[in-house]
Amino acid sequence: MQLLLLLLAFSLLHKTRAGEIIGGHEAKPHSRPYMAFIRFWYASICTRCGGILIHEKFVLTAAHCLNRGTIVFLGAHNITKQEKTQQLIRVQRRIPHPQFSLENSRNDIMLLQLEKKAKLNKAVQILQLRKGQTQVMPGAICQVAGWGMLDKEGPIADTLQEVEMTVQNDKECQNRWPKYDSAIHICAGDPKIKKNSFKGDSGGPFICNKVLQAIINSGRKSGKTPRAFTKLSPYLDWIEKTIKHLLLQEANEAPTLSNHYSWA
Structure with missing residues (x-):
């Protein structure tokens, strides 16, 4: 079933509303192993977003990417090929920020809880989040x-x-x-x-x-x-508390399930 879903997603590639990097260049394959390629349905159109793997079972993305039928690809470089490094995982739960507003793009942030853990390897890695605020100055x-x-x-x-x-x-x-x-x-x-x-x-x-x-x-x-x-x-506390709550809820439903989450 997973292979069939993968083939379907690839067959729809050139029918999607595309993402865009302007004036850039191709990244070294798997040099950003935390990257997630997100495919979902918007009305009758298959479209895409990016995301960041911040936990074995959670991807961080934008809240306006909230739609049904969401699938996450990890370990991808060329999304038109069935690379051996790729992991296709369905989304179990979408958690947009509670104050997200599509009209004014405020709080445009969301967590995706995956149906199963990502398998960590050289091509798939967690990007750890830094606690506290760090200032980015103009010119950086x-x-x-x-x-x-x-x-x-x-x-x-x-x-x-x-x-x-x-x-x-x-x-x-x-x-x-x-x-x-x-x-x-x-x-x-x-x-x-x-x-x-x-x-x-x-x-x-x-x-x-x-x-x-x-x-x-x-x-x-x-x-x-x-x-x-x-x-x-501004959203680090919300991210941490939401993940801990969902992991605790999951652990209560399945006491033998173990999870790992670390902050730098």
Whole structure:
């Protein structure tokens, strides 16, 4: 059954609403083993998001990726091939932030509880979250990654793409995006340089100095920079408490089940 689902997902690849990394390059295969490729149905359209494996049974992504029929691919590089490293896992439960608002893109963050544990190996690894707040200053060079179009009107990439983006002053986003809130957003992307993430990359990582600082949200429809990313630090307590609650609930239902979760 799992193989049939995998083949179906691949057959729908070029019918999907694509994600997008603009101005980037192909990542070294499995150099980001925490990356998750998320496929789900939106109305009658099969579409995609990115995600980050933060626990053997939990993936972090954007809340606007909330839809039924969600499948997570771990250990993937080329999503058009049945790579031996790939693990296909169904989603058991979707947990969007309780204050998520689709209208203004606030609290655009969600946890996906997987039906079974990910098998950790060289191609599949947990990205540990840093406790406490860390400040990212304007001028910092950060990276985003995802699968999707190589340009706004271009083809869909088969392989994981990555691109560097420069953190901007909050005012740069406030002047262009009225929904921007410095308390929960990070502003990034030099408007003079064509480097960006775009729709479909939502839920993917925004990493600065090897630390996950934010996730990609829905962004601006034009795809222009600078743009806002959902800052991670305001949600660390919610993430930790939600995971602990669900693991405890699961343990009570199946006392022999053991889980592992660690914070850096």
